[in-house]
Amino acid sequence: MMKQPILFLSILFLTGISLLASCSKDNNLEHYTYYKPVFKSKAEVRANIKSGPVRNVVEAGKIFIRDNYLFLVDVNRGVHVVDVTNVDQPRKVAFILIPGCADIAVRGNFLYADCDKDLVTIDISNPTSASLKKVIPNIFPEKFYYNYYNGYSADTTKMVADWIRVDTAYVKNINPQPNVLYAASSPSNAATTTNGTGGSMSRFGLLNDRMYAVSNYDLKVFNMADASNPVFVKNTILNQGSIETIFPYGNNLFIGSQSGMFIYDTANPDNPVKLSQFTHARSCDPVIADNNTAYVTLHAGTTCGGYSNQLDVLDITSLTNPVFIKTYALTSPRGLSKDKNLLLICDGTAGLKIFDAANASDIWLIKQLPNMDAQDVITYKGTAIVTTTKGLYFVDYRDPVNAKVTGVIPVSK
The missing domain is CATH 2.40.10 (Thrombin, subunit H)
Incomplete structure (x- = not known):
């Protein structure tokens, strides 16, 4: 059984919690909902990385599509498999439990995902019967594990395997007596080697037979020639910092950061080389490219800083010298x-x-x-x-x- 401080800190920490504001009052009760972490050993977690029954979507995250299947990340929980054969009638067909998942990519019959600090390869030749194929452990050490909080170091043999919804009611302190917190209800029930297509907010990007993954400050290269057996090649520290997204296009990588857009050449796929950069005011910054044009959206906020909410359009006819074309005002792109x-x-x-x-x-x-x-x-x-x-x-x-x-x-x- 986990010690009490683990549960207490986990509930408080923002990365692992979904706390909803009070929505009703009855007899001096204020009702709240939060999600309590379920801890398991890494071996138990890996044994359960497979397809299961469909689930409700709790927090929609990154998306990737290949053929007639859409893969939707449910942040920190796993991946919903959605059949879009009839795109007017999409239907969930399975849920792949992948704790600590934020990013995914799909190549051929395999899905790649971060599972806390590991990279997992999952066989999705039959998406409704997916199974774990390979684990590259601790390849994402930069991922902040929420139990490292207030000087407390978590048990590194365990990780969060799932989240349980708990509805609680808080007795208002009308009289000068201690408050009471208690549970108001039980938890809810909780082929080929072609590359799929991801969204512009992705940190994983597939280009030919390589996968590139960006973190806040680095770029990792994986050889995916054998889609079932990805091999880590190298890690390059990016001096720019505040990296957020990656968009492969042509033979190049367009990398978005809070300070600008950066273009990297992949003539040597294992050693991307910086060609140029376009610097802008501090903002969050996904980027896409099409033909000789790049489109960069900037949005401000507490995480991104700055005040810019706009679309910047660039001429990238010369990849070594992007030329600004025009800015278009937006709300919060x-x-x-x-x-x-x-x-x-x-x-x-x-x-x-x-x-x-x-x-x-x-x-x-x-x-x-x-x-x-x-x-x-x-x-x-x-x-x-x-x-x-x-x-x-x-x-x-x-x-x-x-x-x-x-x-x-x-x-x-």
Whole structure:
């Protein structure tokens, strides 16, 4: 049994907790919900990395698509497998339990994910019967494990295997007597080697037979020639710092950071070389590229700092000398995607925006779909698959003027 301080610190720490504000009052009770960590040994965790029954989405994260399957990260919990054969009627078909998961990539019949500090390779030749194939342990030491808090070092043989919802009620301290905290209810029930496509907010990027993974300050290279057996090649420290995203395009890597966009050449795939950079005001910064143009969204916030909320468009005809074209004002942009002349931008609480980007100097809004806190987007057969704080939205944009939501997989805490 875990010691009491572990549970106490885990509940307090923000990385591992989902604490909801009070939503009702009854007889001087205030009701709250939080998620309590379930600890298991690493061996137990790895034994349970496999497909299981579908689950509710708690926190929609990164997305990756290959063929007719969409893979949606449920932050720190695992990956939902969604069949999009009929994109107008998406359906969850399985849930792969991967504790500590934030990023994924898919190559051929294999899914790669971070499992706390490990990289796991999962056979998804049958996504409803996925199984663990390989583990590269402690390859992501930079991932902050939440139990290292207030001077307390967690038991390194254990990790969080799952989260249990707990509903609690707090007795208001109306009279001068001690407060009481107690549980108000029980926990809820809780092939080929082609590369898939990820969203623009990803930290994992596939380019030919390599996978590149960025952290706040480094770039890791993995040889994926044998998709079932990824091999770690090298780690390069990036002097830029505050790295957030990676977007492979052509033979290059477009890396977004809070201070700018950086372009790396992969002529030698195991030794990417910096070609150039475009520096901007401090903001969060996903980036995509298409033909000779790069699109960089900047958004401000408590994490990113700065005050910029905009789209910067760059001419990258010369990769060694990106040239600024124009800035477009936005509300709070995040991820983005391009489909021919259409540019789709997740503009936070302003929703999904679809632009005509045929002329980089004169990008104009075609359609805005509000009422969704849009975070990232992948375009797939005329459908925009959008992650939001409310869940996964499917938007038919084949007629962009009349683009509409055709399906939703909601968040259900």
